[in-house]
Amino acid sequence: MGLPIKLATEAKRAQGLDRLLDAKSVAIIGMSSKPQSAGQIVLKNLRENSFPGAVHLVGRTPGVIDGLSVMTDMAELPPGVDLAVLTVPAASVEATLDACMARDVGSAIVFASGFAETGEEGRREQERIGGRVRAGGMVVVGPNCLGFTNYAAGFSITFVGVNKVPAMPQGTHDAVAIVSQSGGLANHLRHGLNARGVAVSYNISSGNEMDLGLGDFVDHLVDDAATQVIMIYAEDIRRPDIFLAAAARARAMGKPLVMLFPGRSPRAQEAAKSHTGALAGDYAVMKAKVERAGVHLVDTLDEFMDVAEILSRYPAPSRGGLGILTFSGAFCGIAHDFCADMGVEIPALSPATEAELKALLPAFISPRNPIDLGTEAVWRPELVGAGVAALLKEPAIGAVAISIPIVSPAHAKAYVEQVVAARGESTKPVAMAMLGDQLPLPPEFVEIARASKVIVSRSSDRVLKALARIVRQPDPRPAPPAAAPMQARDLPKGTLPEWLGKSLLAGEGIRIPGGRLVRTLDEARAAAEAIGYPVVIKAQAGALAHKTEAGGVILNLADADALVAAWTTLHANIARAQPGLVLDGVLVEKMSPKGLELVVGGRRDPRWGPVVLIGLGGIMVEALGDVRLVAADASREEFVAEFGKLKASKMLYGFRNQPPVDVEAAADVAVAIGRLLQATPEITDVEINPLMVYERGRGAVALDALIVSAGS
Numbered sequence: 284m285g286l287p288i289k290l291a292t293e294a295k296r297a298q299g300l301d302r303l304l305d306a307k308s309v310a311i312i313g314m315s316s317k318p319q320s321a322g323q324i325v326l327k328n329l330r331e332n333s334f335p336g337a338v339h340l341v342g343r344t345p346g347v348i349d350g351l352s353v354m355t356d357m358a359e360l361p362p363g364v365d366l367a368v369l370t371v372p373a374a375s376v377e378a379t380l381d382a383c384m385a386r387d388v389g390s391a392i393v394f395a396s397g398f399a400e401t402g403e404e405g406r407r408e409q410e411r412i413g414g415r416v417r418a419g420g421m422v423v424v425g426p427n428c429l430g431f432t433n434y435a436a437g438f439s440i441t442f443v444g445v446n447k448v449p450a451m452p453q454g455t456h457d458a459v460a461i462v463s464q465s466g467g468l469a470n471h472l473r474h475g476l477n478a479r480g481v482a483v484s485y486n487i488s489s490g491n492e493m494d495l496g497l498g499d500f501v502d503h504l505v506d507d508a509a510t511q512v513i514m515i516y517a518e519d520i521r522r523p524d525i526f527l528a529a530a531a532r533a534r535a536m537g538k539p540l541v542m543l544f545p546g547r548s549p550r551a552q553e554a555a556k557s558h559t560g561a562l563a564g565d566y567a568v569m570k571a572k573v574e575r576a577g578v579h580l581v582d583t584l585d586e587f588m589d590v591a592e593i594l595s596r597y598p599a600p601s602r603g604g605l606g607i608l609t610f611s612g613a614f615c616g617i618a619h620d621f622c623a624d625m626g627v628e629i630p631a632l633s634p635a636t637e638a639e640l641k642a643l644l645p646a647f648i649s650p651r652n653p654i655d656l657g658t659e660a661v662w663r664p665e666l667v668g669a670g671v672a673a674l675l676k677e678p679a680i681g682a683v684a685i686s687i688p689i690v691s692p693a694h695a696k697a698y699v700e701q702v703v704a705a706r707g708e709s710t711k712p713v714a715m716a717m718l719g720d721q722l723p724l725p726p727e728f729v730e731i732a733r734a735s736k737v738i739v740s741r742s743s744d745r746v747l748k749a750l751a752r753i754v755r756q757p758d759p760r761p762a763p764p765a766a767a768p769m770q771a772r773d774l775p776k777g778t779l780p781e782w783l784g785k786s787l788l789a790g791e792g793i794r795i796p797g798g799r800l801v802r803t804l805d806e807a808r809a810a811a812e813a814i815g816y817p818v819v820i821k822a823q824a825g826a827l828a829h830k831t832e833a834g835g836v837i838l839n840l841a842d843a844d845a846l847v848a849a850w851t852t853l854h855a856n857i858a859r860a861q862p863g864l865v866l867d868g869v870l871v872e873k874m875s876p877k878g879l880e881l882v883v884g885g886r887r888d889p890r891w892g893p894v895v896l897i898g899l900g901g902i903m904v905e906a907l908g909d910v911r912l913v914a915a916d917a918s919r920e921e922f923v924a925e926f927g928k929l930k931a932s933k934m935l936y937g938f939r940n941q942p943p944v945d946v947e948a949a950a951d952v953a954v955a956i957g958r959l960l961q962a963t964p965e966i967t968d969v970e971i972n973p974l975m976v977y978e979r980g981r982g983a984v985a986l987d988a989l990i991v992s993a994g995s
Contacts, residue, residue, distance in 0.1 A: 295420050296420075296422055296499070297503070298389070299389050299390050299420075299421060299422035300390070300422060300495070300499065300500075300503045302365040302366060302389035302390050302422075303365070303366055303389070303390035303392070303422055303424065303495075304431065304433050304438075304485065304487075304503070305433060305436050305438065306336065306365035306366035306389075306390070306438065306440075307336040307337075307365050308336045308337040308338075308339070308363075308364045308365045308366070309329065309334070309336065309337075309338050309339070309364070309365065309366045309367075309368060309440075310338075310339040310340075310341060310360055310364045310366070310367045310368065310383075310388065311325050311326055311338070311339070311340050311341070311368045311370065312341040312342075312357070312367055312368065312369050312370065312371060312379055312383075313341070313342065313369060313370035313371035313375070313379075314326075314340040314341060314342035314348065314353055314370070315342060315370075316342075316344065316346060316348065320370070321370040321394055321442035322340070322342070322368075322370040322442075323348070324441070324442045324443075324444070324445060325368050325370065325430075325440060325441070325442055326338065326340070326348070326349060326351075327445045328439050328440070328441060328445055328446070329439075330349065331445055331446070331447055332437045332438065332439055332447060332448050333437070334438065336365075337361075337364075338351060339351075339354065339360055339361065339364060340352070340353045340354065341353070341354045341355070341356075341357060341359075341360060342354075342355065343355060357379070357382035357383070357385070357386060358382075358386075360386045360388075361386075362386050362387045363386075363387050363388075363389070364386065364388050364389070365388075365389045365390065366388070366389065366390050366391065366392065366440070367379075367383045367388045367390070367391040367392075368391070368392050368394075368440055369391055369392065369393045369394065369395065369425075370394055370442065371395065372395055372397070373395045373396065373397030373398060373426070374397075376393055376395055376412065376426065377412050377415070380393075380412065380415070380416055380419075380421070380423065381415070381419075383421060384416075384419040384420070384421050388421060389421065389422070390421060390422045390423070390424075391416075391421060391422075391423045391424070392423070392424040392425055392428070392430060392431075392440055393423060393424070393425035393426040393427075393428070393490075393493065394425060394426070394427075394428065394429075394430070394442055395425075395426050395427070396426065396427040397426075397427075398426045398427060398491050398493070399427075399491045400427055400491060409426065409491060409493050410493075412493060413493040413494050416493065416494045417494060422494055422495050422499075423493055423494040423495060424487075424488075424489060424490065424494075424495050425489075425490040425491065425492075425493060426490055426491050426493055427490040427491045428466055428488040428489060428490025428491070429441055429442070429443050429466025429467070429469075429470075429488040429490075430442065430443070430466070430488055431485065431486060431487040431488060432448055432485065432486045433484075433485055434448060434449065434450075434451040434458075434482070434483055434484055434485065434486070435451050435455075435484055435485075435509050437450060443466070443470075449477075451482050451483070451484060451509065452482065455482050455484070455509045456508060456509060456511060457481075457482070457511040457512075457595050457596065457598070458481070458482040458483060458484035458509045458510055458511060458512075458595070459476055459481055459482070459483055459484065459510070459511070459512045459513070459514055459591055459595050460483070460484045460485040460486075460487070460504045460507065460510040460512070460513045460514070461473060461476075461483060461485065461486045461487065461513075461514045461516075462485075462487045462489060462497055462500045462501065462504070462513060462514070462515050462516075463486075463487070463488055463489065463514075463515070463516035464488075464489050464490065464492070464497070464516060464517055464518050464519070465488070465516055465518070466488030466490070468516050469486050469487070469488055469516065470486070472486075472514060472516075472587070472588065472591075473486045475588050476588070476591065476592065479588075479592050480729075480733045481591070481592055481595050482509075484504075484507060484509045484510045485504065485507070485510070487500055492521055496520070496521050496522050496525065496526070497515055497517055497520060497526055498520070498522055498523075498524075498525030498526035498527075498528070498529045498530075499525060499529075501513055501515065501526065501529040501530065501533060501540065502525070502528070502529035502532060504538075505529065505532050505533045505536050505538055510538065511538060511539075511594075511595055511598050512538065512539050512540075512541060512591055512594045512595045512598065513533065513538065513539075513540050513541070514541050514542075514587065514591050515540060515541070515542040515543075515578075516542075516543050516544075516587075517542060517543075517544045518544070518545065518546070520544075520569065520573075520890075521890075522890075523569075523572065523890050523891045523892070526573075527572060527573070527576050530573065530576040530577060530578055531576055531577075533577070534576065534577035537598055537599055538598070539577075539579060539594040539598055540577070540578045540579065541578075541579045541581060541587060541590050541591045541594065542573065542578050542579065542580050542581070543580075543581050543582075543583075543584065543587045544566070544569065544570075544573075544580065546566040546569075565888060565891075567912045568886075568888045568891050568894050568912060569891060570912070571894050571911075571912040571913055571914055572891050572892075572894070572914055575913075575914045575917070577756070579594070579752060579753065579756060581752060585742075585745055586745070586748055586749055586752065589740070589745050589746075589748070589749035590749050590752055590753060592738060593712050593714065593738055593749055593750070593753060594753065596712070596736040596738065597710060597711070597712040597736065597753075599710060600681060600682060600710065600711065600712050600753050600754065601680075601681040601682070601710065601711050601754065602681050602754055602755070602756065602757070603628070603630070603678070603679050603680050603681030603682075603754055604622075604627060604628030604629055604630040604679055604680055604681060604754065605618075605622060605627055605628070605629055605680065605681070605682055605683070605684055605747070605750055605751065605754060606629075606630075606652055606653075606654075606674030606675070606677060606680040606682070606683040606684070607629060607652060607653035607654070607674075607683070607684050607685075607686070607747075608653065608654045608656065608667065608670045608671060608674065608683065608684075608685045608686075608687075609653055609654070609655055609656070609685070609686045609687065610655070610656050610657060610658065610660055610661065610686075610687050610688065611655065611657075611686070612655045612657070614653070614655075614686050614743065615653040615655050617743075618653050618684075618686075618743075618747065619653075621744065621747050621748075622747065622751060625747070625748065625751040625752075625755075626751075626755060626928070627751040627754060627755050628679070629652055629653060630652060630677065630679035630680055631651065631652060632650065632651060632652050632673070632674075632677060633677060636650070636673050636676060636677060637650045637651070638650075639673060640654070640669065640670070640673050643666070643669045644656075644666065644669070645659055650673075652674065652677075652680075654670045654673075654674070656670060660687075661690055661694065664694070664697035664698050664700075664701050665701060667685070667687070667698050667701045667702060667705075668701030668702065668704055668705040669705070670705075671683055671685065671701070671702050671705035671706065671713065672705040675705065675706065675709045675711055675713070680711070681711060681712075681753075681754035682711050682712040682713070682714070682750040682753065682754050683711065683712070683713045683714070684714055684716065684743070684746045684747055684750055685702065685713070685714065685715045685716065686716045686718065686743040686746070687715070687716075687717065687718065688717070688718045688719055689717050689718065689719045689722050689724070692725035692727075692728070695717065695724065695725055695728045696725060696727055696728055696731070698715075699715065699728050699731050699732050699737065700731060702715060702732075702737055703731060703732070703735040703737060706735065706736075706737065712738065712750060712753065712754075713736075713737050713738065714737070714738035714739075714740060714746045714749070714750060715732065715737060715738065715739055715740070715746075716740045716741065716742060716743040716745070716746040717739065717740070717741060718741075718743065719741075720741040720742070724739065724741075774965055774966070774992040774994065775825065775992065775994065776992060776993060776994030777825055777826075777991065777992065777994075778825050778826070778989065778990070778991050779825055779989075779990045779991070779992060780823045780824055780825045780827075780867050781821060781823055781830070781870060781987060781988055781989070782798075782800045782823050782867065782868070782870050783990075784969075784988035784989060784990040785798075785985065785988045787959065787988075787990060788955070788959075788971070788985055788988055791955040791956075791958060791959050792951075792955055793952050793955050793956075793971075793985050794982060794983065794984050794985065795984065795985050795988075796872040796873045796874075796875050796984055796986065797814050797872065797873045798810075798814065798870055798871055798872030798873065799813070799814070799870075799871055800823060800867065800868045800869070800870055800871075801868055801869055801870075801871055802868040802869070804847065804850050807820065807846060807850060807869060807871050808843055808846060808847075810871040811840070811843070811846055811871055812843075814871065814872070814873045815873065816840065816841055816842055816874075817839050817840055817841050817873075817874040818840050818846065818871055818872060818873060818874055819836065819837065819838045819839065819840065819871075819872050819873075819874050820836075820837050820840065820846070820849055820850065820853055820869050820870065820871055820872075821835060821836050821869065821870040821872070822835030822836070822853055822854075822856075822857050822866055822869060823866055823867040823868050823869060823870050824864055824865070824866050824867055825867075826861070826864060827857070827861065827864065827866075832860075833856060833857060833860035833861060834852070834853065834856025834857070834859075834860060835853060835856060835857055835860075837849040837852065837853055838874065839874055840874075850869070853869065875975055875984055875986055876975075876977075877975075878944065878975040878976050878977040878978075878983075878984075879934060879935070879941075879944045879975070879976045879977075880899070880900035880901040880972075880973035880974070880975060880976075881897065881898065881899060881900040881949055881973065881974045881975075881976055881983075882896065882897070882898050882899065882900035882901075882910070882970065882971065882972040882973065882974065883895070883896070883897050883949065883952050883953050883956055883971045883974050884896045884956065884968070884969050884970035884971060884972065884989075885915060885956045885957065885959075885960045885968070885969045885970075886967065886968050886969075887960060887964075887966070887967045887968070892915070893915035893957065893960035893961055894912050894913065894914060894915055895912070895913045895914070895915050895917070895922075895953050895956050895957045895960070896910050896911070896912055896913075896970075897910065897911050897913065897922065897925060897926060897929075897949070897953055898910030898911060898929060899929065899931055899934075900972050900973035900974060901972070901973050909929050909930045909931050910929075911925045911926075911928060911929060913925050913953070913957075914957075915956075915957035915958075915960050915961050916957060916961065917953075917954070917957060918954070919947070919950045919951060919954050920950075922949075922950035922953040922954060923946055923947060923950045926946050926949060926950065927946075942978045942979070943978070943979050944976045944977065944978060944979060945976055945977055945978065945979045945980060945981055945982055945983060946976075946979075947979075948976065948981075948982045948983040949974060949976050949983050951983075952971065952974055952983055952985070956969055956971070965992050965993050965994060966990060966991070966992055966993075967991050967992065967993050968989070968990065968991035969988075969989070969990050969991075970988070970989040970990075971985045971986075971987065971988055972987055972989070973986050973987065974986070
């Protein structure tokens, strides 16, 4: 597709989204005279919300419904209607969409189920119809969706109940838009946000996403003046390229994205398939990509709501650690454990802040973070304000969590007034966890807090978790230029033999042991003499991926006699393990000294593209699974940080009298693997296991290499 045509297509789709979400004319197709039919409910919602535009009805039986004539032929529909609402069964969807395109309808919504969620045949049918729609230039929501509501316009298209759309206040600029592949959950989220005093601008159920997907809606909502935060419930991201581009634009515009994506467990993946026909991808790959794009990926529904609320009030929060204020010494220990598990710091106060607090606090209260005011603050609310003000001043603190009990309505009011005064114009989130969740909060307390953007919760755990999620989000980094694709290499299809894989790694600057591929014992002896003993010999063939298990690797050969004996043993082992296998030869390499074994690898996900894997190597990668997945274009600094997030990261930085290892060298190898994957599309999988890493400054060596090619 040429660039002018592509730009014109994108412009038409953007216009189609406008015509969908803020339609000025609507056609209900599949209209029935039954009072509780989907079409009737759609019409009642339009009437209930005083829709000012033209409404057209198309059905099988002529008649008049609510003063509107029912047409029986799509050819009677006036051309150029903004939105067609299809209430027809699955079997009629394709023909109806074709008829809509023939009448130049701008957009359509399909309620019918019976597509991808039913299995492979339904998925293929859905994709085929979606392709026809995109070729025809009309945008479509669904199938298998509940509809959407535009709260700014008071415009709702749904068949689930008749409701008056609550008006969003004029001038709203901090609303949350909800885009969900589950319509039922979207309604739950909307009610929850409204109960917290958070406005909702849009509530969109995207369903199976025959055409429009999450990325399309996110990209559109980024430009909405009322929307500050976009909540996304996803069971599959079908077009990662569109989604990641939209996420990058949202980040540049200062509009946070918060996403809940079930699928960490096999059962969750199966549930997603049966729910919306999602082809559940690799959760870890998705996580690596979307978090690097700046998306706040949360784990639970509670966290989903809490993070969205905080970001609606603090869209550009500071990064750093947590400042904590409490009336309980016990909570200080609880908070330290909780934050350690979450990977967020509780920074020490600066000497200047400590001195300032010491002058204000009673002598028996220690001026440190967490600040424990004890029972003194029950009678002296001004201490709460002093503590919060001190914490907010600290550059290393990105947000403040307050965990205090409800003593009485009067006390609660005094506390929140002090917090509001201390917060002032700070852009750092401040959240109050009011303990005693069975005791009602005074309405005046809630009003004061909301008016001043102070977050109110009944759970200390939830406050700490949500704030930790926000303050530890990395600052945006400009993505490095993508590696230019190389000219296609003449690589064989399938698993490459180690010697060939290592030659590719060496070409990327990755250090490999000195070695030589040989085919005879005489060549092996000559190679060993040139390299220097001790040596290792390895059988080489693409079909021999697991050399060690087949007896094709013999280590630590100290001299020529040991080499001769090992040569005979190795060939006997291979003949026994894989009779008839023809070897490329035998790799003779210098025996490397011991270091710390890591694994660095990568894979090309069919939809998300290349990612790099790092972790503990050897057999530990399978035994412990202590690995991290990182975007293939990550920088050296990002990889160093990711090594530090491994559960066993202590082993990298000096453990039990072992010296720190060269993490920077391991990060350089990871960068090279990412570059190789980006630049060589035919490579699908890479694994260096082990990557032997030595003391800091001594580098790392790739002792084994497994590379899989799709062929050139």
